[in-house]
């Protein structure tokens with residue numbers, strides 16, 4: 001199931017499922033298809049990611065937003081099989097990269113893919129770097145994990161990646177240890193690490209949350225440039241609607257392990273149809289990066305274990321109908337976006 | 347750097363203090379020094395004369411400075427029991443103990459670190475359970491008891507290794523294994539928990555995401571990060587080995603510092619006790635010093 005990028009929606013020509021209402025001529029680089037990830041233990045079993053479908057194309061930034069705990073990181077981590085297993089397991093669906101289902105790869109095949117085809121950037125750059133090794137040693141190890149390279153070749157690739165990540169003085173940083181770097185420089189080193197093997201996809205999990213506002217803007221700008229210069233597909237996970245407005249081409253709003261609304265960033269932000277998205281946007285006075293952090297709409301978020309039939313949002317929804325308690329809504333086209341709701345806003 | 351100099355200065359102070367402590371303790375602990383050299387029929391006057399000859403009639407502090415002065419001139423004195431030159435004795439005994447101690451220390455790390463790493467990487471599997479029980483046993487069994495068991499099995503039942511004495515490497519096996527046992531057990535536990543701690547760090551996920559092989563992640567990055575606490579306690583392992591060497595050398599008839607010291611204490615042979623006890627103190631203190639310098643060297647934050 002691909003979510004659409006095409007603004008022109010004609011429900012009359014929808015595909016085999018209600019979601020595939022507009023076929024995109026391009027094939028996605030990365031296609032997460034009805035992914036389920038859950039906890040499976042001795043006497044517990046429940047899904048946290050509950051049928052997420054997302055498509056990421058080249059030359060685009062897809063922003064994934066949603067409040068804390070809705071499964072954004074877990075979705076992202078499971079693409080590279082980096083989720084903590086046990087207790088977490090992929091319990092259903094497929095993750096296709098250039099048509100190959102990553103959930104079927106062997107450990108060795110997955111290792112070869114990590115960093116070379118799909119890279120990942122994490123939230124807290126200060127703890128994400130090994131304190132015992134220099135920046136240069138980290139980057140050259142990453143180069144040599146994927147190809148035979150002489151010391152000099154690996155060093156050059158590393159210096160180039162540092163420069164591409166927007167680091168002022170790559171030669172100096174090359175010999176520094178992580179504790180000598182500021183948060184912003186650490187995150188650029190993480191970006192360099194993500195770039196050094198020239199992947200097509202970067203998944204950035206809240207890459208700017210731990211940084212101060214000016215540095216945030218620079219890092220986002222760098223990601224946007226990389227997308228344009230290298231035609232990369234970037235999946236950007238964020239809490240911040242300002243970030244979505246600033247850099248995203250498309251966006252997917254998640255709630256409790258499901259995508260509840262998706263479409264072009266512009267459309268979703270301008271005319272949200274899902275009551276949850278609508279509430280989020282209403283809670284934000286202005287799309288300003290300082291104040292646009294997602295505030296939970298009123299009410300408590302249920303735990304993944306507590307989810308029952310019907311719409312997961314209904315306890316917090318002002319527009320809930322009777323059928324919301326029994327019928328699980330599907331992601332269906334609505335004007336220019338796709339919405340999972342029985343009673344969408346306009 | 348200044349941190350290291352401070353440590354060195356502190357170590358010197360500690361050495362002087364402990365040399366005096368040993369000096370005073372052996373003299374104040376009672377017992378008859380003259381028993382070993384003079385016949386039982388010797389009169390009180392004979393004994394008095396002997397004490398004067400060897401300088402033991404002087405006040406303790408005076409004796410101490412004479413002893414220090416002699417030592418700095420390179421004169422370690424002679425045994426009270428057989429008048430043998432201590433310097434001649436020292437080289438031989440120290441070499442023997444060094445061989446035994448070094449063998450034990452190598453065993454401690456060569457066995458302890460890999461087992462601890464494997465236990466951590468296979469945690470909660472039967473491999474982990476096996477290694478962990480083995481290390482609990484290693485800590486619970488008293489040294490002399492382990493020695494007797496091993497002697498019984500290998501020297502008496504199967505007769506593949508000698509029970510005591512000194513000769514080729516075969517004589518080294520049992521005493522060094524016994525000496526290392528507790529250190530191995532502790533190192534296994536420390537390595538296991540240090541590795542588990544390190545594995546929980548975010549940077550491990552970063553390395554995975556960059557496509558590094560598990561082998562490289564564990565052997566290079568995780569181990570290097572986990573080694574910090576282990577290295578910093580290596581000095582304590584040395585101290586432990588020195589302590590147990592007393593018992594183990596006596597049991598296995600290993601002619602080293604420990605055995606000599608125990609015999610000398612029993613005979614109240616002051617000069618011999620003083621010197622060999624000091625040797626042990628120096629080794630333990632240097633062990634600690636080396637550990638703290640080692641800690642500084644492996645930690646980039648302290649090195650810079």
Ligand SMILES: Nc1ncnc2c1ncn2[C@@H]1O[C@H](COP(=O)(O)OP(=O)(O)OP(=O)(O)O)[C@@H](O)[C@H]1O
Nearest residue numbers: 039048067068069070071072073074075084087088
């Ligand atoms: N190792 C784990 N074992 C059990 N549950 C887990 C584990 N890791 C995450 N979870 C649960 O999965 C759910 C989703 O977590 P995830 O980290 O994907 O959320 P998120 O959307 O990224 O939130 P945030 O915005 O806070 O980063 C949470 O309820 C969390 O408690």
Ligand code: SF4
Nearest residue numbers: 311314317324341342
């Ligand atoms: S399906 Fe019903 S409960 Fe769920 S968001 Fe829509 S209106 Fe609200």
Ligand SMILES: [Mg+2]
Nearest residue numbers: 072073074205
């Ligand atoms: Mg997260």
